[in-house]
Amino acid sequence: MSRPARQRLAAPTAAMLPRIGDSLSFLYIDVARIVQDDTGVKAFFQLGDDVRRVALPTAALGCLLLGPGVSITTRALSTLARHGTTVICTGAAGVRCYAANVPDSLPTRWLETQARAWADDAEHKAVAHRMYLRRFGDTAPATATIAQLRGLEGQRMKAIYRLLAQQNGLRPFRRSYAPEDWDGQDPVNRALSAANTCLYGIVHAAISAIGCSPGLGFVHTGTSHSFVYDIADLYKAELTIPLAFSLHDATDPDGQARRSFRDGLKLFRLLPRIVADIQTLLDPDDGTREEDAEEASEELVDLWDPDLGRLAGGTNYSQD
Numbered sequence: 016m017s018r019p020a021r022q023r024l025a026a027p028t029a030a031m032l033p034r035i036g037d038s039l040s041f042l043y044i045d046v047a048r049i050v051q052d053d054t055g056v057k058a059f060f061q062l063g064d065d066v067r068r069v070a071l072p073t074a075a076l077g078c079l080l081l082g083p084g085v086s087i088t089t090r091a092l093s094t095l096a097r098h099g100t101t102v103i104c105t106g107a108a109g110v111r112c113y114a115a116n117v118p119d120s121l122p123t124r125w126l127e128t129q130a131r132a133w134a135d136d137a138e139h140k141a142v143a144h145r146m147y148l149r150r151f152g153d154t155a156p157a158t159a160t161i162a163q164l165r166g167l168e169g170q171r172m173k174a175i176y177r178l179l180a181q182q183n184g185l186r187p188f189r190r191s192y193a194p195e196d197w198d199g200q201d202p203v204n205r206a207l208s209a210a211n212t213c214l215y216g217i218v219h220a221a222i223s224a225i226g227c228s229p230g231l232g233f234v235h236t237g238t239s240h241s242f243v244y245d246i247a248d249l250y251k252a253e254l255t256i257p258l259a260f261s262l263h264d265a266t267d268p269d270g271q272a273r274r275s276f277r278d279g280l281k282l283f284r285l286l287p288r289i290v291a292d293i294q295t296l297l298d299p300d301d302g303t304r305e306e307d308a309e310e311a312s313e314e315l316v317d318l319w320d321p322d323l324g325r326l327a328g329g330t331n332y333s334q335d
Contacts, residue, residue: 041224041286042071043109045082051090073098078224078286080109092116101224108277109286111216115223126226128297129242133231143233145296149249175252179260188260202268207259209269211247213276214255215240218247221289246293250285 047058049071056071071079073094078101081087087102095102096118104114132138140161147164148155155167176188191204200208222229222242232241234248258275262268319325 041078041080042076043080043082043105044085045107046084049081049085049087049091051088051094056091056094073100076100078103078220080105080220082109083107096120101226103220103223105220106213106216109217109220110213110273110277112219112223115220117223117226121226123226125294125297126228129227129231132297133233139233142296145299146234146245146249149292149296150252172252175256179257183260183263185260185263201263202265203259203263206262206265206268206272207255209272210255210258210276211251213273214247214250215243217285218289219243221286222246222293224286225290225293227293246289249292250289 044058047060049056049058051057054070056073058069058071060067060069076095076098079095081102081104083106092102096116097120099118099120101118101121102116103109103112105112132142143161144164147159147161147168148157150168151164151171155164159167172190176190180186180188185203188203190207191200192208193200219229219240227242229243230239230241232238232243232245235241235244238244255272255276258272259268262271262275265271
């Protein structure tokens with residue numbers, strides 16, 4: 016049974032919109048109809064025989080997450096696009112990302128930062144190095160090579176599995192993922208695979224919201240979700256692995272993992288945290304965090320010059 020309507024309704028209120036460093040906000044809505052009327056974009060929620068109307072602060076929204084049961088009109092989508100709002104179709108509580116509508120006005124600052132770092136071998140290595148160190152904290156030497164960090168990460172994961180197995184009275188655990196024999200896997204592996212899928216959805220939503228590419232990974236490569244896997248790995252030891260081991264005796268481990276992850280997740284805290292982590296990993300020396308929302312209000316794009324860098328758009332550069 017779904018959550019009570021009034022409990023669901025608590026999410027889409029302007030007062031609950033968190034602000035993050037670059038003025039992006041996230042709002043999740045499910046079981047509603049979103050339309051554009053003469054005064055703005057409204058969400059209509061059916062509460063028994065009553066209908067509640069909520070005005071959406073489109074100008075302040077960086078990302079609107081549409082969960083199950085949502086219908087939206089073309090006019091409402093057009094308004095959101097004009098205000099630079101990314102609209103993402105997600106699973107319940109935002110735990111999957113099915114499609115993303117990124118407005119043309121979304122600044123490419125972070126996409127360009129990501130692409131430059133990905134294409135430059137030295138900076139690519141530096142970002143991958145920061146990703147590994149983020150997982151270890153101060154326990155890994157800053158001078159370790161990528162190969163050494165990869166080995167240390169393998170040892171760390173084995174230690175986490177061993178500790179959680181002991182705490183839950185289980186035999187030594189071995190991670191496996193076998194979709195062709197899903198029902199034949201042990202409950203912990205099934206729960207972990209399901210919870211990780213939920214985490215990938217949230218990370219994908221955050222990446223899309225700031226305009227980065229989910230395919231340009233630094234640790235992972237060869238798939239259109241490489242960067243999603245890079246960022247998701249930062250949170251697995253904290254979020255999904257302990258949850259999976261807690262469901263070791265569950266009769267429906269994958270279903271319970273999805274529901275527990277959804278119901279226990281602090282969605283409005285994790286999304287801004289992911290965005291901030293991405294920005295820090297890609298550009299750790301940037302202390303200004305230009306406001307993407309303000310940049311999105313500019314209708315003109317810049318021009319690129321191989322010697323001068325960015326040049327103002329909307330200017331006639333004829334020498335006549």
